[in-house]
Amino acid sequence: MPNFNILVNGSRRSVQCDADTPLLWVLRDELQLTGTKYGCGMGVCGACTVHQENRVVRSCQISIHEADGLSFTTIEGLSLDGSHPCQTAWIEEDVAQCGYCQTGMIMEAAALLTKTADPTDAQIDETFSGHVCRCGTYQRIRKAIHRAAASLRS
Amino acid sequence: MSVTRRSFLVKTVGATTGLMIGFRLDCAANVDEATKVFSPNAFIEISVNDEVRLWATRSEMGQGVRTLLPMVLADELGADWNRIIVEQASPGGKFTGVRLRTSGSGSAVGTWHTLRVAAAAAREMLIAAAAERWNVPPSTCDTKNGGVIHRPSGRAIQFGEIVIAAAKLPVPKSPALRDPKDFSLIGKPIRRLDGQAIVTGRAIYGMDVKRPEMLYAVLARRPSFGAKLVSFDSEQAMRARGVRHVLPVTTGIATGVAVLADGSWAALKGRAALQIRWSAGEGAAFDSDRFSADMQRGALLPGYPIRRAGAAEVEIASSSRIIDATYEYPFQAHATLETMNCTADVRDGFCEIWAPTQCPEVAQQETAKLLGISEDKVRVNITLLGGGFGRRLFADYVPEAVELSKAVGRPVQVLWTREDDMKYGFFQPPDIEVLRARLPDKGVPTVWIQKSVGSNLSMFGIPSEQDAKELDRYAKDGSPWGVFDNPYNLTHLTADFIPFNSPVPTGPWRSVEYPGTVFARESFIDEIAHAAGRDPIELRLAFLEPGDVLDLKVQKVNRARLQNVLHLAAAKSTWGSKLPTEKDWHLGRGVACNVYSEDCYAAHVAEVAVRRDLSAIRVRKIICIVDCGLALNPLGIEGQAESAIIWGLSSTLGGKIHFKNGQAQETSYSDFEVIRMDNTPAIEIHIHQGADSPGGFGETAVPGVAPAVANAVFAACGKRVRRLPITPEKLAMA
The missing domain is CATH 3.30.365.10 (Aldehyde oxidase/xanthine dehydrogenase, molybdopterin binding domain)
Structure with missing residues (x-):
């Protein structure tokens, strides 16, 4: 079986699987990193969002073959102790309800803030148009992003 | 809501963490499925090391019940908010006959009074034990921050020091409830207790359950209402790397053929390679x-x-x-973000289930029936739910995993794809x-x-x-x-x-x-x-x-x-x-x-x-x-x-x-x-x-x-x- 090497949260991981296996299932089934969620498997819900360097990718839409040799960060690696400004802002604003989509949302927000220090609501809307929260926590997500942005600026 | 039966059980349990006192209150309420149904209950344990354990008798699906119940307990009992550990109740055992079903916006309404009564009973017993030790009238004592205080002298004692004495006392039949003006948490905006687990990806939903030797399964399901499986050819599917079994599934609302594999992707690839013949059934022409x-x-x-x-x-x-x-x-569809899924492990006449469910009792009953074993041989672990909204009041996705685990003798996790979830709901x-x-x-x-x-x-x-x-x-x-x-x-x-x-x-x-x-x-x-x-x-x-x-x-x-x-x-x-x-x-x-x-x-x-x-x-x-x-x-x-x-x-x-x-x-x-x-x-x-x-x-x-x-x-x-x-x-x- 083919062998692939990826860097996940700073650790080199070697996996054996079919070349077309989506990164999502490698993370969840092989590496037991279940913070990255399956929501649709077709890139329309955003629940499986991770970082590849500083850009966001839908881990269900990138195969392990494409991912080979690249470096990824998942929610488990966003901070050591849940202290990333987005994570703390999410708690401050009491965003999560069922919480299932929120790791994808947080990864998206963290990436947005590295590019745009003080995003407008319109920029947030555009950035998050690929995400679904069936509990409808969008208003609090917006607030949390503004809060995280403010804390990063200060 | 009418409380028709009420009983307290007090027990002392030898455990490695010390002795514990348990208070249990059962209420069988006016059970009417057509309107709102409330049959609340609660379970509390206080250990000698001052830990207060509360069993949540509703599933957490985003409504915040695992935060709300400890708030009620902390206020009524006078417990230390930071020392409450929330456990998830499972049907059977000490929760036999206790309602765990989560529906009808009833998580607060259906548990509020019962939990208060249970907590108030515990408070009275702890106060009585402390008052006896101090030789003061109980009426001069109160509870606060996990201890009993004697108001006139300011003396205080932690719950842990008196639980053993308290456990020997009779359980008050109708304990006085606190005046709501004395609540310190209820009525205040309190953030979710599981927020930290959620934002760090540590929160465990049904799909996050991993068991040793577990196989992953997906099903090819009926193409229309009433369609019956005629035959299937698994040869191609079995060739997909990692595929271990291809088996028909007869339980649930959308029967079909399951592909079991070492990973989710292998199962999905195997499913795509299946050749299946179906007969058209009643409902094949249904058009909305x-x-x-x-x-x-x-x-x-x-x-x-x-x-x-x-x-x-x-x-x-x-x-x-x-x-x-x-x-x-x-x-309309529920379209919960976490699709339906269930993990089952059937072995040695016993079945353990991990499921995001609003109806654990039904999951237990149906599993016992399917396996021909008694309900006490079925343990249902309720994970967090990635959304419920009523969809998970049906346990249809549970027997599928049970059936497959029994067939292969290993734990099996059945995953519904998003498309399955859209097409086969209630x-x-x-x-x-x-x-x-x-x-x-x-x-x-x-x-x-x-x-x-x-x-x-x-x-x-x-x-x-x-x-x-x-x-x-x-x-x-x-x-x-x-x-x-x-x-x-x-x-x-x-x-x-x-x-x-x-x-x-x-x-x-x-x-x-x-x-x-x-x-x-x-x-x-x-x-x-x-x-x-x-x-x-x-x-x-x-x-x-x-x-x-x-x-x-x-x-x-x-x-x-x-x-x-x-x-x-x-x-x-x-x-x-x-x-x-x-x-x-x-x-x-x-x-x-x-x-x-x-x-x-x-x-x-x-x-x-x-x-x-x-x-x-x-x-x-x-x-x-x-x-x-x-x-x-x-x-x-x-x-x-x-x-x-x-x-x-x-x-x-x-x-x-x-x-x-x-x-x-x-x-x-x-x-x-x-x-x-x-x-x-x-x-x-x-x-x-x-x-x-x-x-x-x-x-x-x-x-x-x-x-x-x-x-x-x-x-x-x-x-x-x-x-x-x-x-x-x-x-x-x-």
């Missing part, structure tokens, strides 16, 4: 557009009487100013309301005639011939919600229900029967107001006079509370003030109100913009007044109301489910549209406490959304949409 047309004709069929007052038919026959309208609500059934009224005029009593055509939700059953003869048959159930408990004081009222079923499995969906019936009722009131030249809020207030309590036997509707939320909605929305003029947009406001199951009242005002060429509809703002009585956790209630509004908006402006050739056509969020960030309006929630006891709040704010928006659209552009969802195409046709 045709069904909707049939339902319209259903209004002509004789129905079951729901409400009767005065002589509506006679009055309407002699009226000249009559208004008619027919409203339609389509099939859908919100469609609803048609045919309404007729006499326009109100000075001195002329109102006349209201309603024919409600809809599916009996499968939880409710179908009335028999005998039932049909009984006028009160539906009144007994209080169904259909929104028709039966129509709050308005209508002099002449006739309402009938005409059951109209399809082969589609249906079930409760957030706010159950209200969405369709309240959309119709509150739109129709608006139409009456406009036709009569009355203000929509003023007319509602008038229809709710004299602000009394409408006694419908199975429930009571407090008209004054509904009037109050309407008044507040008018004030907070500056109702009546002129909206600005915009070059490209028509603007309008709309209102709606509803009472959810007698104890939760809500009024919505929507502000909507409709592009002048009718090519777009934007809901800009929704103001919602929620009166669910005592607001236990205002932050949680606001969150649930915000959530309910987005839920309601998704079905108002977004997708619906179409069936063709006996199969749902939608596959994912790409073709079943839900509200996303970019069409989220500004939402303003105001909590009004109209009662001293708590009501439900998970669903209250759903039903008013669609009519408030439809009424606002009419106010903006003069177009009345009576079939949901509201789309630019429908505006063009209106």
Whole structure:
């Protein structure tokens, strides 16, 4: 079986699987990193969002073959102790309800803030148009992003 | 709610952590599945090292129950908020006969009183033990921050030091409850306790369960209703790397062929390679557009009487100013973000299950039945739920995993893909309301005639011939919600229900029967107001006079509370003030109100913009007044109301489910549209406490959304949409 090497949260991981296996299932089934969620498997819900360097990718839409040799960060690696400004802002604003989509949302927000220090609501809307929260926590997500942005600026 | 049985069990248990004292309170309540069902209970343990353990007797699906219950416990017991450990109750064992089902916005209502009584009993026993040790009257003691204090001297002792003595005392039968003014947490905005686990990805949902040697399974499911498996060829599928077994599955609502593999992807690849032959069954031709047309004709069929007052038919026959309208609500899906899934491990005559479920008791019962073992040999572990909304009140996805685990002798996790989840749910059934009224005029009593055509939700059953003869048959159930408990004081009222079923499995969906019936009722009131030249809020207030309590036997509707939320909605929305003029947009406001199951009242005002060429509809703002009585956790209630509004908006402006050739056509969020960030309006929630006891709040704010928006659209552009969802195409046709 083919062998692939990826860097996940700073650790080199070697996996054996079919070349077309989506990164999502490698993370969840092989590496037991279940913070990255399956929501649709077709890139329309955003629940499986991770970082590849500083850009966001839908881990269900990138195969392990494409991912080979690249470096990824998942929610488990966003901070050591849940202290990333987005994570703390999410708690401050009491965003999560069922919480299932929120790791994808947080990864998206963290990436947005590295590019745009003080995003407008319109920029947030555009950035998050690929995400679904069936509990409808969008208003609090917006607030949390503004809060995280403010804390990063200060 | 009536408590029919109450018993306390006190036990001392030798454990590695020390001795523990347990308090248990069982309540079997008025079990009526058709209305709201409350059979609450609680379980508390306090250890010698001061840890207080609370077993959550409801599933956490985002409503915040795993935060709310410890709040109640901490206040009533005087426990240290930081030393409470929340465990999830499992059916059976010490929870035999205890309700764990999570439904009907009942997580707070159904547990509040029982948990308080249990905690108060524990408090009295701890106080008695401390008072005895100090030789002081118990009445001079209280509990606070996990210890007993003697008020006059200021002496204090931690719970852990006295639990062993307390456990030997008799359990008080009717302990005094704390005065609510002494609560320190209840009524305050408290953040979710599991927030940290969620934002770090450590929270465990059903799909995150991993067991040693576990296989992953996906099913190829029936192509249409009633289709039966004829044969399958697994040769190609077995060639996919990692595929271990290909097996037929006979349980659940969408049977088929399962592919079991070492990983999810291998199982999915194997499934794609399956060759299956199906026979066409009953329902293979089902088409929801045709069904909707049939339902319209259903209004002509004789129905079951729901409400009767005065002589509506006679009055309407002699009226000249009559208004008619027919409203339609389509099939909807739950589309929880975490798709259905279950992990089962069957071995040695025992079965362990891990499932995100709202009905663990049913999961246990069905598993025991399937395996032919007793229920005590089935352990159900309830994980966090990635959304429930009523879908997980069915355990159909549990036996699938059980059946497969039994067959292969290993733990098996069954994953429903998003497409499976869209196509094989228990859908919100469609609803048609045919309404007729006499326009109100000075001195002329109102006349209201309603024919409600809809599916009996499968939880409710179908009335028999005998039932049909009984006028009160539906009144007994209080169904259909929104028709039966129509709050308005209508002099002449006739309402009938005409059951109209399809082969589609249906079930409760957030706010159950209200969405369709309240959309119709509150739109129709608006139409009456406009036709009569009355203000929509003023007319509602008038229809709710004299602000009394409408006694419908199975429930009571407090008209004054509904009037109050309407008044507040008018004030907070500056109702009546002129909206600005915009070059490209028509603007309008709309209102709606509803009472959810007698104890939760809500009024919505929507502000909507409709592009002048009718090519777009934007809901800009929704103001919602929620009166669910005592607001236990205002932050949680606001969150649930915000959530309910987005839920309601998704079905108002977004997708619906179409069936063709006996199969749902939608596959994912790409073709079943839900509200996303970019069409989220500004939402303003105001909590009004109209009662001293708590009501439900998970669903209250759903039903008013669609009519408030439809009424606002009419106010903006003069177009009345009576079939949901509201789309630019429908505006063009209106």
